[in-house]
Amino acid sequence: RGCNLTACSSKYVLSQMHPMWQGPLVVPGGDRQSPIDIVVRKSIFDSKLKPLVTKYDPHTCQQIWNNGYSFLVEYDDTTDKSTLQGGPMEDKFRLCQFHFHWGETNAWGSEHTVDKKLFPAELHLVHWNSDKYSLFEEAVMEDNGLAVIGVFLKVGKRHEGLQKLVDALPAIRHKDSVVEFNRFDPGCLLPTNTDDYWTYHGSLTTPPLTESVTWLIMKQHIEVSHEQLAVFRSLLFTSAEEDMQKSMVNNFRVQQPLRGRAVRSSFS
Numbered sequence: 001r002g003c004n005l006t007a008c009s010s011k012y013v014l015s016q017m018h019p020m021w022q023g024p025l026v027v028p029g030g031d032r033q034s035p036i037d038i039v040v041r042k043s044i045f046d047s048k049l050k051p052l053v054t055k056y057d058p059h060t061c062q063q064i065w066n067n068g069y070s071f072l073v074e075y076d077d078t079t080d081k082s083t084l085q086g087g088p089m090e091d092k093f094r095l096c097q098f099h100f101h102w103g104e105t106n107a108w109g110s111e112h113t114v115d116k117k118l119f120p121a122e123l124h125l126v127h128w129n130s131d132k133y134s135l136f137e138e139a140v141m142e143d144n145g146l147a148v149i150g151v152f153l154k155v156g157k158r159h160e161g162l163q164k165l166v167d168a169l170p171a172i173r174h175k176d177s178v179v180e181f182n183r184f185d186p187g188c189l190l191p192t193n194t195d196d197y198w199t200y201h202g203s204l205t206t207p208p209l210t211e212s213v214t215w216l217i218m219k220q221h222i223e224v225s226h227e228q229l230a231v232f233r234s235l236l237f238t239s240a241e242e243d244m245q246k247s248m249v250n251n252f253r254v255q256q257p258l259r260g261r262a263v264r265s266s267f268s
């Protein structure tokens, strides 16, 4: 159980950054698509934005698997054991999974950008509104259904907490491979400062691209080593049966129009 990152296969279109998600450039009626560029000087400080409160129970960690688009760590979301509240949200949200997006080089890979600055990778911690809905699959269709924390990764010192994850990746090299994974605290992947963030109303960045996400983009990044990122790139988009092995890189979507949306900041 737990939710997963599914998506219809989309043509792999080469472009200057080979982003994975060409997909429909504009979703019919889509005026709150993600990701976006965060223009810092246009973001609006909102003093009513509260600090984020995350309570993650490492024992609710279930499995890590390669779904052919990213690798994701899934959590048991049948109870309110690992939750997110505070921030702009009125309700309590349950963690169901986290995953990453990254590039083939350290020059790009993130989905969101800050004043057009690209990061080599971006972590997404996916939560759904358990006060209002009873299943992730239900919440994913509602405009206040999901809350995703985005954390930028920069290349620098090795991230000790991430290493347990990195060590499990060779076992899930191919699409649809799964390995049991327990006792992982996703809190160790958050930056030390989670009080400073930008927030806006957006969408999933992979199909079904539903406009159900309150995005919470951390201002502070985390550091991982070049070697740790290289292991991400050793994953494959393809399953063991396929003869053409394609390395899992550039699994990010192109940036989407802001369409007049406000991006608020919790800090001035």
Ligand SMILES: CCCCCCc1ccc(S(N)(=O)=O)cc1
Pocket (backbone or CB within 6 Å): 003, 004, 005, 006, 124, 126, 137, 140, 148, 203, 204, 205, 206, 207, 208
């Ligand atoms: C009913 C099945 C829907 C599965 C959609 C799973 C999904 C979760 C998070 C993200 S992301 N990259 O916006 O965090 C994309 C897709």
Ligand SMILES: [Zn+2]
Pocket (backbone or CB within 6 Å): 099, 100, 101, 124, 205
């Ligand atoms: Zn994502």
